[in-house]
Amino acid sequence: MHPTQTLFLCALTAITGSVSGQITSLGKLTFEGPLDEEEDLSAVAILGDSLLVGSDEGTKVQILQPDPTNPSIYRVRPDLDINMLVSKTELDIEGIARFKDTNVFYVAGSHSLKRTLLEPNATKEQNLAALEQIVFEPSRFHIYRLEMDLRTLKPISKRGIGLYRLLSLNPVLKRFIQIPSKENGVDIEAIAVKGDEGDKLHLGFRGPVLRENLVPIMILDFNKPEDYKLRYLDLDGLGIRELVKVKGGFLIIAGPSGGERGEFLIYYWDGDDGVPDRGKTKSKLKLLGQLPTPRGAKAEGMTLLEETKEHYDVLVVYDGVVRGLPERFRIPKRK
Numbered sequence: 365m366h367p368t369q370t371l372f373l374c375a376l377t378a379i380t381g382s383v384s385g386q387i388t389s390l391g392k393l394t395f396e397g398p399l400d401e402e403e404d405l406s407a408v409a410i411l412g413d414s415l416l417v418g419s420d421e422g423t424k425v426q427i428l429q430p431d432p433t434n435p436s437i438y439r440v441r442p443d444l445d446i447n448m449l450v451s452k453t454e455l456d457i458e459g460i461a462r463f464k465d466t467n468v469f470y471v472a473g474s475h476s477l478k479r480t481l482l483e484p485n486a487t488k489e490q491n492l493a494a495l496e497q498i499v500f501e502p503s504r505f506h507i508y509r510l511e512m513d514l515r516t517l518k519p520i521s522k523r524g525i526g527l528y529r530l531l532s533l534n535p536v537l538k539r540f541i542q543i544p545s546k547e548n549g550v551d552i553e554a555i556a557v558k559g560d561e562g563d564k565l566h567l568g569f570r571g572p573v574l575r576e577n578l579v580p581i582m583i584l585d586f587n588k589p590e591d592y593k594l595r596y597l598d599l600d601g602l603g604i605r606e607l608v609k610v611k612g613g614f615l616i617i618a619g620p621s622g623g624e625r626g627e628f629l630i631y632y633w634d635g636d637d638g639v640p641d642r643g644k645t646k647s648k649l650k651l652l653g654q655l656p657t658p659r660g661a662k663a664e665g666m667t668l669l670e671e672t673k674e675h676y677d678v679l680v681v682y683d684g685v686v687r688g689l690p691e692r693f694r695i696p697k698r699k
Contacts, residue, residue, distance in 0.1 A: 387630060387653040390677065390692035396431075397440030400424045405681045405688035406553075408665040409460040409469060412514060414441075417665070418457030418471065420683060423449045423503075425460065425471060425510070427517055438690075444517050446510070449503055456504040458664070459555035459606070463563045467520075470565060470586070471508040472555040475527055476545035498544055507555070507565070509586055525589055527552075527582075536594070537580065540572040546623045548572045552582075553664065554607035556614055558635070566614065566635075568604030571621045577601045578638065579621075597638040597649060602629065606666045610676060613648075615695070617655065617663050617680075628655045628663040630695055650698045661685045673697070 399405070400422035407418035415428045415438055425446040428438035448455045448471065459472040480497040483490070505528045511520040531541045531550055543549030554568030567582040574580075577598045584592035597604075603621035605628065607614050613634040620626040629651060636647035655663050661682035669677040669692065676695045681688035 386696045387655055388694045389656060390694055391436070393679070393690040393692070394437045395428060395440070395687045395690060396437060397428070398442055399440055399687060400426055400445070402687050403685060404683055406664040406683050407457050407460040407471075408667050408679060408681045408690075409462050410667055411462070411469070411512060411517065414517060416460050416469065417681065417688070418460055420456050420458055420474070420664070422457065423447060423455055425457065441517070446519055446522075448508060455506070456501070458553045461555045461557045461565075461609070463557045464559040467512045467514050468563065469510040469512060470555055470557060471510060472552055472567060473504045473506045474545060474552050475505050475531065476551040477543065477549060479544040479547065507567075507586070525586065527589060530589060530592060534594070536574070537572070543572075545571060548621060551603070554604050556607040556609045558609060566607055568607040568616065570603035570605060573601060573603055573621045579603055581607075595637040597633060597647065599631065602626070605662070605664050608666050608668050608678070610668060610671055615666070615668070615676060615678070617666055619663060628657050629653070630655055632698065652695050652698060655680065655693065658682060658685055658689055661689060
């Protein structure tokens with residue numbers, strides 16, 4: 365068992381908390397210290413006995429370590445902050461994924477545009493002018509490969525690629541790359557690494573959601589992104605908010621594709637394409653249950669703690685609430 369998994373499970377004394385369908389809370393964690401944009405946590409991954417977290421409004425990947433006297437408390441190490449900026453704007457970190465148990469991590473920006481928000485105290489004329497403004501922020505259009513020193517917890521190397529050109533040339537996605545993300549434009553919200561085929565990146569899209577409710581997943585090699593493939597899943601109108609590698613496939617957090625409120629559901633996906641072929645699809649997609657979500661929160665970051673024959677234990681962080689409200693859940697498998 366991984367050291368961090370041991371700490372998480374040692375902190376668990378009983379299965380308590382809310383239950384939604386079959387998904388059960390195993391208890392909450394607490395993040396303490398100077399978090400970057402603490403109400404916007406959107407990504408989490410495990411590094412040794414530490415956690416890596418990222419914010420969709422911030423500019424850093426941050427490292428948190430367990431309190432030696434209380435393993436349910438994780439403290440930010442500001443001296444280990446990893447600055448991800450390539451310009452003076454937010455990176456919009458939407459996913460962090462580790463390649464197997466190596467020292468290699470991938471960090472995904474959203475590759476999205478945004479429309480300027482309306483201001484409640486502004487004049488009508490000012491808000492109408494804001495509606496006309498669509499913002500392009502270069503830092504959002506990157507996927508990074510981080511190689512970490514597992515002893516010092518500092519990066520050895522950082523390399524980035526951008527997918528804007530590939531997206532703008534794709535016959536399906538090119539019509540959505542110029543649309544703001546919350547209006548069904550391109551919005552990459554998840555990244556996972558399928559280690560049994562080399563470090564194949566799987567990028568899950570919150571949007572666009574296409575006709576027949578199909579949402580894209582982009583599969584590529586970091587060193588040869590132009591050889592990418594697209595697969596599609598029908599999540600009943602929802603977008604992908606997180607993607608986590610497990611045995612034989614992936615766990616998906618599915619949620620609203622725009623800014624509307626809605627449920628956050630957990631699916632198991634075997635990795636095959638969901639586009640119909642003569643009325644059938646190759647992919648196996650299983651709904652495992654509804655993820656308990658605090659009011660006003662959005663489930664956007666998840667990492668695997670333990671997998672058994674019967675269940676997955678995961679850690680989830682939420683966007684839209686102070687300090688991410690990190691919580692552990694047990695997700696039973698479906699046969």
